[in-house]
Amino acid sequence: MVIASPAVRGSSPVRWLPLPVVLVAVFVTTLDFFIANVAIPAIRADLAAGPAATQLVFGGYGLAYAAGLIISGRLGDLYGPRRVFLIGLALFTLASLAAGTAPDILMLIAARVVQGSAAALLAPQVLTLIGALYPGAHRARAFGWYGTATGLAGVSGQVVGGLLMAADLGGLGWRAVFLINLPIGLAALVMARFVLPETPRRRDGRALDLPGAVLVAAGLVAIVLPLVQGPELGWPAWTWLLLGLAVPLLAAFVARQRALAQPLLDLRVFGERGFALGLVAVALLFGGSAGLSFVLAIYLQDGLGLGPLAAGMVFTALNAGFFVASLRRGRPVAGALAIAAGLAVLHQVLPTGSPYLVAGALGLAGAGMGMLMSPLISAVLAGVPRERSGAAAGVLGTVQETGGVLGGTLTGTVFLAAAGHGTPDWTSGARTALLVLVVFAVVVSVVVVRLKAVSSTAVEVK
Template identity: 65%
Template sequence: MATVPNRWWALPVVLVAVFMTTLDFFIANVAVPSMRAGLPADGSQAQLVIAGYGLAYAAGLVVAGRLGDLHGPRRVFAAGLALFTLASAACGAAPGAWALILARVVQGVAAALLAPQVLTLLGGLYRGADRARAFGWYGTAVGLAGVSGQVIGGLLIAADPWELGWRACFLVNVPLGLLALAVTPRLVPAVPPASAHLPAPSPSPAREPRRRAGGARRGAGLDVAGGGLDVAGAGMVAAGLVAVVLPLAQGREQGWPAWTWLCLAASVPLLAGFARRQRRLAAAGRQPLLDLDVFGEKGFAGGLVAVALLFGGSAGLSFVLALYLQEGLGLGPAAAGAVCTALNAGFLAGSSRTAALARRLGAGVPLVGAATLLLGLLLLHHVMAGAGDGVAYQVAGTLLVTGAGMGLLMSPLISTTLARVRPERSGAAAGVLGTVQETGGVLGGTLTGTVLLGSLESGWETAARAGLAVPAVCALGVLAVTALALRRAPGGRRAPVDSQAARACR
């Protein structure tokens, strides 16, 4: 592919979108107490404000990846950015709880439209060392947004600009979104859709009459044989993902009623049927909604497991900190945010060292990051047993170590998971990765909340330490997966993170 002029100007534009959509998942947790009092909203409605976003996000990612393949990633990126900005304004202006929930669902749909296009754009605009560096910055943006929710949300609510209160947590997206949308046509080059890399379908002669009979539907862009959107497959995967994420998000709050277990059971045939349909379409020479061969890309499946565990642990840690600092230690939103700046500082310090460590350790960098993350969580578990005014400072100290582990791990892990995926599968890979991130986050947050809230009778210190065990187990899982991947790498510890990973985050 020829070099795209000024391609580096595109990077901050797409990373702004990444930061906003990731931050919005975490910042809403901080706004919940003020939101419940201001709207007002009951506990179930407050949960839906969080879950509605994650649910729509997870359910729409695979379809959004295919839309980018069909219509071009820049066009779908711009549409998603416009919708996200509009939905953020609707969230900030919501007159009641159900209006806010609806706006959050629309926000999740818009975030789903954006996420796969960002990864496809990065894969299409950059090659070799530049591609590794771009994915490294992507990982940094995702990680920084994830650890910044408590800080930014707390500061916005405490500052209370123009007496907006919790609404400022959503309205802050509007100027950023409008600015990014205004410069997208000029700074983000058009990248051919992934379908341009694929050969035209070649159905057998026996299928030719049936193909001609479907001409009208092809004209509408919905015929699978013509390379359009697989509407039936889209419905199956969306329903299957909703059946997984919805009960996980709402089950704990409602006491795990029968419908949650029925949904989880129904997700199995839905997702299995979707997979069978995609394989049949591919075998028939048609373009499936999701190219399942992407799971055979080198390192992709193992990377997905590690990413799911990492985001599950991150969401669980965010849940523990949001409750422990404010309700356990009695800190206000601003003070809790100040403590959490240590997590940000550690993350930035760790991510800034990945390039130097990659030159010395190669593929061993994610292993070092996972070990550092686990150490930080174990130290945090220890200091949470203490009492007195000094506990908050001790928590901040352990968060420096935890954040450094996340910083060392996030960029190399995402880079190695995506950088070797072939261009024609970039849309599929992006949709799958985003789905795994979101589902992993919902699962990690749900498990952590179940454990923590179930232990409250024993006091906040015991409950917080019990809840923290879930992120610690996730970090241990990431450590095991990265160690296994390093052992299987042809060059062992000295093998590069990817083709040029030593410069991924320089």
């Protein structure tokens, strides 16, 4: 049973029933990227895993997510976004069960890769469904809620993970951070079958461009995998070889897309006003969020000696700031500047060792994220024509996840290197890493100002 499309129901509230269902999927899959950070120390101890392997618990998810997004957008075009969404949600739920019951680190990494692949199936379908079901001004409002859900998930990983670890439900320990997805996923699956309407497929006669899919996935893996594993392994020769291969692989993908009459990725989407520029800000924003989560997960626990729950409570300031500020949308420039200011204040208060001052700085940075996230996502997507929404969704999701993995890896590498070995100075390491994040936020501010100047989308960046 499916209801008729909300897009044709006029002003009926029924039109909004699909939105919370797809946003739950967005929230859970985004949260899962960050929530593993708080569990890393426990996973390392329980499964006797080394640093390189535990890094893949975090990086393997993001790597699979980023590599699969563009092809997933095309799968939605071919088979319908509702069908691919349901398959992705079911696969994500099963993979979460596998991660939560993994007997060793290799099985956990494998489950996380499947989780990331399933999340990749979901993400473009959510954006395509929103674009199809909510026309006109409703579309901007729906994209705004999408940005809020994504941002809130990004800043909630530490809090939710800390609460689950402290609760130790049924003696599950770190496994609860993955098993919590089971009831949520099953409930969302049931609801989705009833409230998600069918949307028209693009019957353009195109088959899936498998060579193009292989090229883009291989190119992304060749970039992300060495950057995730290289610092831990001492940059062996294979990491440099892969990084060198990334350029010809992605160049071959672009050349193939330009040559095909019916490409996997419609490159014209990059010509939409404000789209490519907005992607720069999205990449830096998600990269900074991932980096901040990684740095503080270690600093608060190993540096200040806080437990997972206490560390999570400090992080609630970031969530609170985000939530309150997200209720007052339309201030992206002020939001970007508030992020930079909050991170700069955090850099200054870390030597005090006061969790309260850290929380205050996080509250300011979180408020900036709340002001920025929704209008930025809306501005990036709202001007894309419906016929290119699948391509835009795939590109946006790829940039989000790749930016998160690369930003988190870069910040983490700087953090660990600055902290030193033997007896690490976590405060010094965190302050150095925060300088990188401040630079990210300043660049985002510049890009958002420029985006405001050039944007002529239906959703005005005010």
